[in-house]
Amino acid sequence: MTGASAQPQPADRAESAPGDAARGRTHRGIVLVALVVALALFPLLQIATGRFNYWLHMMLYAFMYVAMASSWNIIGGYAGYISLGHSAFYGIGGYATGALMTFCGISPFVSAPLAGLLCFALGLPVGLITLRTRGPAFIISTIALLMLARLALDNTESLGGADGMSLPLPDLPVQTLKLPFYYGMLAVAVAAVLASYRIRHAKLGLGLRAIAEDEVKAEAAGIPTRLYKIIAFALSALFIGIAGGLWGYYLTYLKPTVFFQILTSAQIVLMAILGGRGTVAGPVLGAILLVAADELVVAKLGSTELNITAKGVLMLVVLVMFPEGIVGTLRARGRLPRILDWG
Amino acid sequence: MIELLQVVILGATLGGVYALMASGLTLIFGVMRIVNIAHAAFIILAAYLTFWAFTRYQLDPIESIAIVMPILFVLGMAVYRLLFTRLADSHRHAEMTVLLTFALALVIEGVLGSVATGTYRTTTPDYASDSFDFGPFYLPKGQLYATALSVILIGALLVFLRFTRTGRAIRATMQNRAAAQLVGVNVARLSTLTFGIGIALAGAAGSLMSFLFTFFPSTHWQWIASLLALIVLGGMGSLLGTIVGAMVLSIAAALVSDRFGPTWSPATFFLALFVILMLRPQGLFGKRAEL
Numbered sequence: 001m002t003g004a005s006a007q008p009q010p011a012d013r014a015e016s017a018p019g020d021a022a023r024g025r026t027h028r029g030i031v032l033v034a035l036v037v038a039l040a041l042f043p044l045l046q047i048a049t050g051r052f053n054y055w056l057h058m059m060l061y062a063f064m065y066v067a068m069a070s071s072w073n074i075i076g077g078y079a080g081y082i083s084l085g086h087s088a089f090y091g092i093g094g095y096a097t098g099a100l101m102t103f104c105g106i107s108p109f110v111s112a113p114l115a116g117l118l119c120f121a122l123g124l125p126v127g128l129i130t131l132r133t134r135g136p137a138f139i140i141s142t143i144a145l146l147m148l149a150r151l152a153l154d155n156t157e158s159l160g161g162a163d164g165m166s167l168p169l170p171d172l173p174v175q176t177l178k179l180p181f182y183y184g185m186l187a188v189a190v191a192a193v194l195a196s197y198r199i200r201h202a203k204l205g206l207g208l209r210a211i212a213e214d215e216v217k218a219e220a221a222g223i224p225t226r227l228y229k230i231i232a233f234a235l236s237a238l239f240i241g242i243a244g245g246l247w248g249y250y251l252t253y254l255k256p257t258v259f260f261q262i263l264t265s266a267q268i269v270l271m272a273i274l275g276g277r278g279t280v281a282g283p284v285l286g287a288i289l290l291v292a293a294d295e296l297v298v299a300k301l302g303s304t305e306l307n308i309t310a311k312g313v314l315m316l317v318v319l320v321m322f323p324e325g326i327v328g329t330l331r332a333r334g335r336l337p338r339i340l341d342w343g
Numbered sequence: 344m345i346e347l348l349q350v351v352i353l354g355a356t357l358g359g360v361y362a363l364m365a366s367g368l369t370l371i372f373g374v375m376r377i378v379n380i381a382h383a384a385f386i387i388l389a390a391y392l393t394f395w396a397f398t399r400y401q402l403d404p405i406e407s408i409a410i411v412m413p414i415l416f417v418l419g420m421a422v423y424r425l426l427f428t429r430l431a432d433s434h435r436h437a438e439m440t441v442l443l444t445f446a447l448a449l450v451i452e453g454v455l456g457s458v459a460t461g462t463y464r465t466t467t468p469d470y471a472s473d474s475f476d477f478g479p480f481y482l483p484k485g486q487l488y489a490t491a492l493s494v495i496l497i498g499a500l501l502v503f504l505r506f507t508r509t510g511r512a513i514r515a516t517m518q519n520r521a522a523a524q525l526v527g528v529n530v531a532r533l534s535t536l537t538f539g540i541g542i543a544l545a546g547a548a549g550s551l552m553s554f555l556f557t558f559f560p561s562t563h564w565q566w567i568a569s570l571l572a573l574i575v576l577g578g579m580g581s582l583l584g585t586i587v588g589a590m591v592l593s594i595a596a597a598l599v600s601d602r603f604g605p606t607w608s609p610a611t612f613f614l615a616l617f618v619i620l621m622l623r624p625q626g627l628f629g630k631r632a633e634l
Contacts, residue, residue, distance in 0.1 A: 082438050084380075084445060129617055132624045135437040136378040136579060140571040141620060144613040147568040151610050262564050266449060273442065305560075309453025315446035319439065320426065 024338050031339055039186055043179050056178040060250075062291040063185035064243045067192040069271040069283035071239035074196060075232045076269065077278035078205055080212030081131070084265050085142035088149040089119040089237040091259035093244030095159060098167055098254045109184060112245030119241025123234030131229045134215065143262070150260035164255030167248065184246045192239040197280050199235070200343050208232055212278065240268075263308070270315050276325030280342035285326055345479050347598075352480060354597025355590065359490030359497075360551055362589035365570045366497055366582060367544035373517035373580035374537040376437060377427065380444040383567035384451035385542050389415055389549025390558045391459055397466040397553070404466045405488060408550045412543045419542025422447065423535050448563065455560040463557040471554040489551040496547055497586065500540075504582075513537055517580060569609055572616035578629025588627060 042059070046052040068090070075081050096115035100106045106114075130141040154162045170177060199205045207228045210218035219225045248254050267290070275286025297307060322329045330336040368382045389411050396402040396410065426447070430439050465471075470484035504510035512533055515523040524530050552558060573592055577584025592612055600608035619626060 080435065080438060082441055084441075129620050132620055133575075136372070136376075136441065137575050137620070137624070139378060139441050140575055141616060143564075143568045144572050144616045147565065148610060148613040148617075151607070151613075155606055266445065269442070269445070305453050305456035307453070308449055308456065312446045312449030312451075312453055315449065316426070316443065319443050319446065320429075323439065 024341075028339055028341070036186075036190060040183070043182055046179070047176065050175050053174070053178060056182050058291070058295060060178065060182045060185040062288055063182075063189040064247060065267065065271060065287035065291055066189040066284050067185070067239045067243045068268050069275070069287045070189075070192040070196040070280075071236045071243075072268045073272050073277065073280075073283045074199060074208075074236040075229070076236070077272055077283070078200065078208035078212065079229055079232050080278075081134075081229065081233070082139050082269070083142040083233075083236075084139055084262065084269065085144070085146035086236065086240055086268060087259070087261055087264035088142075088146040089123070089240040090244035090247075090264055091149060091153065091256070092122065093119050093241030094248030094254050094259045095153060096241070097245030098165060098248050099159060101167060101249070102165070108245060108249040109180060112184070112242050112249070115245040116238045116242035119237040120234045123237035124230060127230040127233035131226065131233060146260060146262060146265065150256050153256045153260065160254065162256060164253055164258070166253040169252055170249070181246060181250045185243070188239055188242050188246065193280070193284060195235065195239070196283075197342055199232075200280050204228060204231065209278070266311060266315075270311055270318075273315065273323075273325055274318050276327030276329070276331075279325070279327040279331070281340040282325050282327040285340065289326075346601075349480055350597050350601045351594055352482065353486070354594035356482065356486040356490045357555070357597070358590040358593035359493035360486075360548065360555065361570070361573065361593050362586045363493035363496055363544060363551070364548040364566070365573050365577075365585045365589055366500060367541035367548070368570055369574050369577070369580060369582055369585040370500075370513075370544070371538055371541040372574065373582070374513055374520075375427070375440075375534050376520075377440040377444065377538075378437075378571070379541070380441060380567060380571075381448035381451060382444075382541075382545055383563035383570060384448040384455075385415060385419070385545040386549040386552060386566060387558055387560060387563045388451055388455060389546040390553040391455060391464070391549075392546075393550040393553040394464050394466050397468070403468055404550050404553050405468075405492065408492070408547050411546045411550050415546030415549075416539045416543035419545075420535050420539035422542070423538035427538070428531060428535070448567070452560045452563060459560060461559075463559045464553075465557045466553040468554055485554050489555055492547070492551060496544065500544070501582070509533070509536070565609060569612040572612040575616055575626055576619050578626030581626070581628040584626060584628030 039059070043052075043056065046056055068086075072083065072086050076083055076086075093112070093115040096118050097108050097111045100111035100114065101108050104111075126145060130138055130145070133141070153159060159165055170180065172180070199208070207218065207223040207225070210221065210223055211225050211229065215225055244259065248259065251258075271286035271290050272283045273286070274282075274290060275284065276282025294307070297310060318325065324332060327336060327340060331341070364383075364386060368379055371377050371379045371382070392411050392414065393402075393404045393407050396407045397404055402410075426443050427440065430436055430443075433439055468485075470488055473484045475482045475484060475487065502510075504514050512523065512528045513536075515526070516528060516530055516533055516537075520530060569592075573588045574585055576592065577586075577588030592615060595615070596608040596611040599611045
């Protein structure tokens with residue numbers, strides 16, 4: 001890296017020599033691309049043996065949360081605007097995809113991205129209103145948004161109301177039924193993480209982090225804070241909307257009580273905090289760890305109540321003991337493996 | 344016309360209870376700048392305590408306030424000591440406290456869910472299903488008692504804040520934390536006390552709720568959403584705003600429920616929130632946001 005770079009380099013990497021850092025980045029890039037390729041090839045095992053349906057399910061579930069936690073992190077981590085209502089976009093994405101399929105006959109694999117764009121478009125005016133306030137009032141309005149969306153769909157009879165609506169089963173044999181969803185979720189996850197990475201290393205990300213540090217100073221420094229926040233909010237709705245769209249078709253039904261849960265938001269927020277809010281790798285790590293832990297806890301204890309309690313306790317412990325999350329804490333101690341140092 | 348007035352009366356008599364529920368929330372926000380997402384979870388917890396006292400020991404829900412309030416007062420102070428004291432001067436105080444109370448709400452919901460069975464509960468004292476008639480109007484006894492008690496408790500709170508030394512210190516801290524500290528207010532101790540008082544008020548509200556509404560561990564999310572919308576409308580941290588906001592929204596919700604059906608009545612709170620954010624982000628009685 002010589003001369004004026006278009007991408008501002010984070011200060012915490014300045015210690016190592018420039019050439020060293022560049023080499024490290026290349027290595028990391030190769031490993032990560034290899035990982036994605038391996039994930040893309042994984043379904044071959046299922047096609048060959050037919051015994052990996054459970055694994056495909058768990059992995060696509062993890063991909064979904066990787067996408068959602070990374071997405072949430074753009075507004076909740078980089079900009080420091082905590083949203084507790086982002087599952088509203090999950091539900092809106094799910095319902096928009098379902099409606100496009102039922103009424104217009106569009107394949108969910110086309111309509112889910114469209115639903116994501118709808119969430120992005122919805123995020124702009126919602127952001128415009130909710131981001132008029134800061135801190136507490138913003139958080140409150142995100143909860144209100146979720147409740148309002150749920151109420152609206154509870155009372156929309158053409159979309160099944162509170163009973164929800166069922167979607168047609170994809171026309172595929174059980175052997176390969178999960179494959180399109182697997183690849184769909186993998187694509188969303190990769191796209192969300194890439195977007196999160198690009199934003200983190202672009203002017204937008206720098207501006208958002210300045211907003212998180214001190215919004216008044218950021219504004220005084222000439223950062224268009226209002227615009228940046230709204231863009232971040234809408235972008236964070238985009239991938240969550242797509243994920244919700246795919247998940248609805250995967251479940252083959254849509255129901256307000258399933259898709260507009262504050263617990264989904266809690267899950268997303270907890271993943272980002274556990275991994276490290278405001279870091280690129282944190283939400284990815286948090287999502288994978290929590291999905292794995294969830295599976296173990298649910299398999300062992302089999303109770304939603306204990307699950308909720310465990311999540312609450314885990315969130316309290318992380319917040320009190322190491323609020324920077326795994327990635328943030330490791331970085332502060334200089335022990336972050338290079339493979340996870342995505343900025 | 345008479346029907347409309349009847350709806351307004353019913354709305355107004357619930358308004359007192361909403362005000363009681365939200366006053367603790369406002370107090371805690373005003374003094375400590377903590378948005379207590381777990382407030383409604385504490386209310387539901389108190390409702391369950393009242394329910395158990397009612398079914399096991401035949402204790403009247405209103406009388407059980409005398410037990411529930413002290414329990415929640417102590418619980419509130421303990422929770423504050425355990426989780427929040429360290430954060431008082433933290434750089435990212437607002438975010439951290441919201442996340443902590445969010446986590447706390449999950450814990451309370453989860454614990455209640457594993458102790459209580461999965462059905463909606465309510466207590467059934469005689470007055471819960473009885474009403475006073477006067478002229479063409481009627482007034483459910485339960486709602487009337489609950490509102491009267493709420494008015495008494497809020498009144499006591501206002502008197503305490505206005506005329507006692509501690510109350511004045513609390514008000515001073517609400518106005519300006521740093522200045523209060525400068526003139527010798529022990530803000531840390533006061534914060535613990537205020538958190539306890541706020542949660543105790545939630546406790547009283549929970550006892551009243553036990554015979555006014557049906558409840559279930561996860562219903563606290565709907566309640567907290569409405570209550571938070573209400574305190575934003577009133578101007579966060581303003582007790583007067585909270586009381587006025589509670590009255591206005593309760594009557595509006597009753598009218599909406601009458602016109603469009605009861606499922607839409609919570610929407611009143613959320614729509615009001617978005618409208619107020621568009622027109623007057625600082626709320627009805629709030630100061631301009633400190634930048």
